[in-house]
Amino acid sequence: MTKKERAAHVLERLNQLYPEPAVPLDHTDTYTLLIAVLLSAQCTDKRVNLTTPFLFSKASTPRDMLKLSIEEIQSIIRPCGLSPQKAKAISGLSRILVEKYAGGVPRTLEELEELPGVGHKTAQVVMAQAYGVPSFPVDTHIHRLAHRWGLSDGRSVEQTERDLKSTFPESTWNKLHLQIIYYGREHCTARGCDGTVCEICTTLFPRRRLPIKKASHPTKVVKRNAQTGKIARKTSKKS
């Protein structure tokens, strides 16, 4: 299969599995989405969704957030981790939204990325999920699966983002990034896989006969081509 054929199969399967993937972070508007995405850094969406109801009951607008001290915000969001940095960022960006954007959330990637605590991925999630602008926010799930499916060999999420954007039609990006995340969480987890256990890989790599992981022999490291399963390099060394 060519990369284009692999991409088409992935798209078809994910559309069958997740025809209408829900945005996993609970929110009521663009501001609460922005805060939820910021909180999701190094944290699960589930935990964020358990934390934000109380935070948003206290403050669901930038103006109300400024009525809370950084210490108060920090104590509420502590379960999400990195609470000192995140509380400072939430307070800081809320002040900028009030002073520079009349309490609204800017609509460009560049303006979003200038806000404290808002990186490229967070800004792209807001562009995609709040404003419907075609974006491909790449997280660790998407980075991992793009590699496993032979859609990117990028070493960084930035390179993977470029590869995926050039591989899939722009009209698919906003749904596809969610579909890949769901598949990664449910089937293709970070714990590792030998590349033979589910339909996607067996279809993408029909000539793969052997697991792609290293052999179980304790003194041998066998590297196999990720796509064909053929031995690419063989060494004998104690690990």
Ligand code: SF4
């Ligand atoms: S076979 Fe393994 S690596 Fe391939 S999609 Fe399934 S879980 Fe992921």
